[in-house]
Amino acid sequence: MTIKRDTVLDGWKEFYEPNKKFSRFQKKIVITSVFSFGFIIMILGGTFHFQRIGTVQPILKEHTAANIFRINLVYTPEITTKLKTRKDKESILKARFSLELVSHDEKTKVNQKMHLIANQLKQKLQTYAAMDLTKTKGIENLRKELLTKINKIISPIRVNQVFIKDFIIH
Numbered sequence: 001m002t003i004k005r006d007t008v009l010d011g012w013k014e015f016y017e018p019n020k021k022f023s024r025f026q027k028k029i030v031i032t033s034v035f036s037f038g039f040i041i042m043i044l045g046g047t048f049h050f051q052r053i054g055t056v057q058p059i060l061k062e063h064t065a066a067n068i069f070r071i072n073l074v075y076t077p078e079i080t081t082k083l084k085t086r087k088d089k090e091s092i093l094k095a096r097f098s099l100e101l102v103s104h105d106e107k108t109k110v111n112q113k114m115h116l117i118a119n120q121l122k123q124k125l126q127t128y129a130a131m132d133l134t135k136t137k138g139i140e141n142l143r144k145e146l147l148t149k150i151n152k153i154i155s156p157i158r159v160n161q162v163f164i165k166d167f168i169i170h
Helices: 010-016 024-055 062-068 104-112 114-126 136-153
Strands: 072-075 079-082 092-101 159-169
Touching: 072 104, 079 114, 092 104, 092 114, 104 114, 114 136, 136 159
Parallel strands: none
Antiparallel strands: 072 092, 079 092, 092 159
16 A cells, blocks of 8 residues: 655645635735735835936036036126115015126136126126016116126126026015
């Protein structure tokens, strides 16, 4: 007589038996662990994704864009001044501008006169009312006037355009 033996060990038989039913507690543990594992994977994936996005250098950074397109820009310091308003209300303007120069060699000359430029810009901005600077036409007029004012200060050197970098009215 030959005795037939299973190839599966006796201790592992319960895992291979298809009729073996899990208890409710075991089902809850399995479902909870699957959802927990999925949640952890989702959190880790999101973290890596947003870290990767944060490390990508934006194309439109001011120094990168100026170097790529060969634009010669000089930046003014932040100018803070009070605007003309009614007596019961006070408005404060914080602004920074960038000046587009004709050639790269003129940057050092303009930087030497930057304190004069900043003072003249501050004096000019004080003459405006807050309502004038909230309109598109008013801002365009401001840019044109600032351009002529700056070109007078640095007369042999020419500024092509004045760009508004920051412009906040409180």
